Amino acid sequence: MKDHYFLERVTQNNVTVDILNIDTNDAAVHGASQVCCQCYGYRWKYTQAPGDTKDPCKNTVRGDRVCAGGDVEMYDKCMERIDSWAKASFDGATKDLMASTADFKIINTHYSPHFHMDPPHMQKWYDLTKTHQVHGWFNGHTHGFNHDVAKWNTHFFQNGAGGGIFSESATTVANNDQVKTTWVASGQPYGFLELSFTKSWMKVQFVSFDKTWDFKGFDFGDTTKGGVARGHCWFVPKVLDSPGVECKSSVNGVVGMPT
Template structure:
């Protein structure tokens, strides 16, 4: 028996309503989902495909599909065939202690490579600069220039610079190249006492004013240094723009140097608490130290707050000036130089402050140190490549930074090193492409107790990537259509 026409209409309406209800339910559920970092209490914004904002520009969360070609890039030139006319090197966490003990206290196992890492990387840089088709115009330094506690006095400054900077990077191909610097947490005290004693060591500060003055001195003693090698040491301010250009091709790079000292991972909190000073030999007390603890400024919350306020002021000013300077930049390439990574070393709220600035800004690359490892990430929604570049040889190597849960919808990893070596990055620029390469020691090196006894080998390049000028994914150097 057939179903009456009226019954068919009723059934159809019921089915349509049910489908609509399911769709609405799915939309509501996806619009309210969130993820939480295992290292931070901040929850992430809504899931992939939505937008997140912290009072600034909205950032769309969208991961690019993993591909070895440039995808929808507007750049049509072949990165193999173009002319690269402008180059730079980049290095982080490079300034070993005078006794070289900073190489090896983080692990019970170390070798001669670890002990002499700064000398080895300096030699690699000199070799690479001598053989490169385009010599580097600058060396971009990401901070932690002087382990463990930075420069401790005006009187002791020049001796320290000579021992662990001038005498290390003294190869004929690099000794007069400008170093464009920012400071890292160890340059500001590194969680030990910030104030100095009369013997070029560190000491507890008497009060808040003395502590803030000591922080400013830490910066000033590096910024006012004059190198005997063509005045190559550059540290103009907590934020400054340094520009290089090839006059013949017109290719230029603006390096935006920022003070990111308010970072959440071994950033301002640890520096301001000065736990390794106040806790003495009890390093375990520093694992979870917080404001008000005896191991944090001796329990002096006024002193701690004054220190935190100073770092916040410097970083807020860097963000303000960064936004304005990027908007005014006409450079071919725009690169941020920072000690900290905006997502791996910040909680979600801090990450969002940086992302709001660089989103849609035509910044192509963010370089940083801090973590003593090497990796290369990409955020398609921002159009920015990120390089962790902290295995420069001043402190023992470690695994590279991962991507926190709250950043996974923005950022994907393109490459990570194996964690067993030290090295640096080179950058070569054309109008359309920026060639990124990671360099380390090849297998012909034979390490010995001292660098003078070491058998010097060659340079191995273990990562190479072409970054397109339009901010898209780019491609591995081996995947170019012209590569053999």
């Protein structure tokens, strides 16, 4: 990303899309605290026994010797800096959404409000998407894919297994009366979400490998290239007075590899 927050506007065929790229590294799950603790570096200063299988980084907190070496001043300054970037993103997004004349407005970021944030942070972003009628929120972090729909018809997409690292299964939304899961990718596929637009609709579809690919280990030269397979698909309306409709071509079962 070229900055912690920036707006991109794309216009083609008389359709305009505003893409708000935001910094959400103040998230509770694998976010600011883990960055500022740097526990996976500090732990080896204190725990190097080959037989020690405990992971002190799972529950470390501010002041622990494996959290910034116990230096609370350094930890606090780090947290303040990350919080300031997230605040700048929120303030920038609020300003730009208020001024937006785009047909569609989408947010692109690393974390999900309901999977990776504590309730106050989650609610802050929920309120922003509801107030300003954001059509889609796209995040990664979890190396899987799912599609959740809010009561105010903003669509939340997890788009986190594009390759380069292991893929994993996503999960459904739990203990949340504001957002409901519509789809979770079957298996543990690699892929991406493909977006296309008309003046009235945003189409989002999962794309992965088809079955004609043949992978022979880690040597790319030995790979037999195939085509694409498309899976879950949804039409999101420009006017968010409904959740939209699933595409007739949508496939919610196993698509892509690895399964």
